[in-house]
Amino acid sequence: MNCPRCRERDSRVIDSRIAKDGLSIRRRRECQKCGYRFTTVEEIVREGLSVRKRDGRIESFDRRKVLSGLRRACEKRPVPVEQIDMIVNDVVLELEARYDQEVASNMIGEIVMAKLKPVDQIAYIRFASVYRDFRDITEMEQVIHDLKKPL
Numbered sequence: 001m002n003c004p005r006c007r008e009r010d011s012r013v014i015d016s017r018i019a020k021d022g023l024s025i026r027r028r029r030e031c032q033k034c035g036y037r038f039t040t041v042e043e044i045v046r047e048g049l050s051v052r053k054r055d056g057r058i059e060s061f062d063r064r065k066v067l068s069g070l071r072r073a074c075e076k077r078p079v080p081v082e083q084i085d086m087i088v089n090d091v092v093l094e095l096e097a098r099y100d101q102e103v104a105s106n107m108i109g110e111i112v113m114a115k116l117k118p119v120d121q122i123a124y125i126r127f128a129s130v131y132r133d134f135r136d137i138t139e140m141e142q143v144i145h146d147l148k149k150p151l
């Protein structure tokens, strides 16, 4: 997005807000060169988000991966398919709003967990065990312990 004042290409996102219809994002940007601030409205059609994996590899964001991870976690749990789809949509919207180009894979996991937590605690623990790669029972106990804490 070129700066309207000096045409510089690099701008920093200083604030993002999803429109009420959920289909566009207003971004407040600041030019990296002259400091000029401007607003852009971007439609959510972009699939250009890159994911940085724990081992440093970069791959393009794939919402199907989020979906399949959630489906696995929710297997045989009383979570309707529509709700799983809604969680995936929410996760994608949040990623779109918070990240411009690249997101660390663990942030995606954290966002999914935050959305799954109020929906189904067993699914939440399952997802956490896969995603956080629990090495032993104490790590799982910690997550369960955290769940039991009053909000």
Ligand SMILES: [Zn+2]
Pocket (backbone or CB within 6 Å): 003, 004, 005, 006, 007, 008, 031, 032, 033, 034, 035, 036
């Ligand atoms: Zn500028």
